[in-house]
Amino acid sequence: MKAPIRVAVTGAAGQIGYALLFRIASGAMFGPDQPVILQLIEAPIEKALLALKGVAMELDDCAFPLLKGIVQTSDASVGFKDANWCLLIGAKPRGPGMERADLLKDNGKIFIEQGKIIDAVAAADARVAVVGNPANTNCMIAASQAKRLPADRFTAMVRLDQNRAQTQLAQKAGVDLTAVKDIFIYGNHSPTMFPAFAHATINGQPAASVINDQAWLQGPFCETVGKRGAAIIAARGLSSAASAANALVDHVRSLVTPGAIHSIAVKSNGLYGFDANVWAGMPVKTTTPGSYEVITGYAMDDFAKAKIATTNKELVDERAFVADMIK
Numbered sequence: 502m503k504a505p506i507r508v509a510v511t512g513a514a515g516q517i518g519y520a521l522l523f524r525i526a527s528g529a530m531f532g533p534d535q536p537v538i539l540q541l542i543e544a545p546i547e548k549a550l551l552a553l554k555g556v557a558m559e560l561d562d563c564a565f566p567l568l569k570g571i572v573q574t575s576d577a578s579v580g581f582k583d584a585n586w587c588l589l590i591g592a593k594p595r596g597p598g599m600e601r602a603d604l605l606k607d608n609g610k611i612f613i614e615q616g617k618i619i620d621a622v623a624a625a626d627a628r629v630a631v632v633g634n635p636a637n638t639n640c641m642i643a644a645s646q647a648k649r650l651p652a653d654r655f656t657a658m659v660r661l662d663q664n665r666a667q668t669q670l671a672q673k674a675g676v677d678l679t680a681v682k683d684i685f686i687y688g689n690h691s692p693t694m695f696p697a698f699a700h701a702t703i704n705g706q707p708a709a710s711v712i713n714d715q716a717w718l719q720g721p722f723c724e725t726v727g728k729r730g731a732a733i734i735a736a737r738g739l740s741s742a743a744s745a746a747n748a749l750v751d752h753v754r755s756l757v758t759p760g761a762i763h764s765i766a767v768k769s770n771g772l773y774g775f776d777a778n779v780w781a782g783m784p785v786k787t788t789t790p791g792s793y794e795v796i797t798g799y800a801m802d803d804f805a806k807a808k809i810a811t812t813n814k815e816l817v818d819e820r821a822f823v824a825d826m827i828k
């Protein structure tokens with residue numbers, strides 16, 4: 502049996518946490534032979550900590566063979582201690598009438614603090630995956646505080662958008678989901694993100710030729726994927742949680758599987774027209790467990806370039822809102 506790895510999760514008693522922790526403990530994220538210790542971090546609020554206690558009791562009651570320990574805490578320096586993976590889900594939601602700038606600043610404070618603590622106390626091989634919104638910019642903020650851990654250890658999740666796009670293409674073409682490959686998400690996890698349909702394939706053929714409806718691809722397809730989160734809220738009365746947790750399982754599973762090709766938001770170095778130093782979704786190939794290289798060389802047509810310019814501008818604007826905080 503391998504030695505257990507430590508997985509820190511913030512917002513552990515929230516909606517996504519509740520859909521996620523059982524899958525980590527069952528082996529879905531790190532594999533059926535990898536024991537885990539869950540280090541669960543919640544806000545220092547009595548109600549949240551009580552809910553966390555209940556979740557931990559349920560985890561106990563599952564008798565997962567791979568679960569070797571549970572830490573419950575509101576102290577991030579305890580929760581991130583020696584963590585190999587830090588899954589940052591907890592964030593402040595946007596309240597009614599709240600300006601985007603205020604949301605960015607409020608979350609900025611949380612992610613500055615967590616970035617500093619992770620850098621100070623997490624394991625030498627620590628990897629950080631950010632889900633709490635605005636995920637790309639929160640990830641950039643956390644990474645800005647790291648002196649020990651390199652920036653490429655910090656990734657933000659766009660996998661939910663990739664999964665949504667894959668399903669939309671399969672349903673439009675009337676094919677099995679697994680026939681759709683190479684659909685990648687560029688840019689921000691927000692309605693501006695761009696699902697680059699021109700590179701996708703269906704049964705090995707260009708998806709655009711199989712679907713043969715450019716107007717649908719450029720219009721309703723991009724819009725449906727971009728606004729899917731709002732559509733779920735309208736239908737369910739709550740934001741996507743099980744699908745977000747599932748996407749995080751996929752995000753990490755792909756990152757620990759050499760050869761996997763997938764979309765994650767990473768620090769840009771100017772590739773694909775993104776400003777250097779924003780965290781933008783793009784295609785990567787996992788090289789060794791936890792490490793990856795950006796897949797370069799996908800040609801972008803004028804439509805794709807315009808979409809990327811829009812989502813890049815949003816990321817640059819978000820960075821400007823918090824610029825004074827990350828100096």
Ligand code: NAI
Binds near residue numbers: 515549636690742745
């Ligand atoms: P939720 O409100 O149900 O849970 C959030 C939890 O985080 C709460 O229990 C809260 O007490 C906790 N929390 C708040 N601040 C904290 C802190 N500083 N440290 C530790 N815990 C803290 O929200 P839900 O539905 O679980 O969503 C979490 C986040 O994920 C939201 O920001 C949401 O917008 C985002 N999200 C991102 C997606 C993506 O694709 N990147 C998809 C869906 C949601």
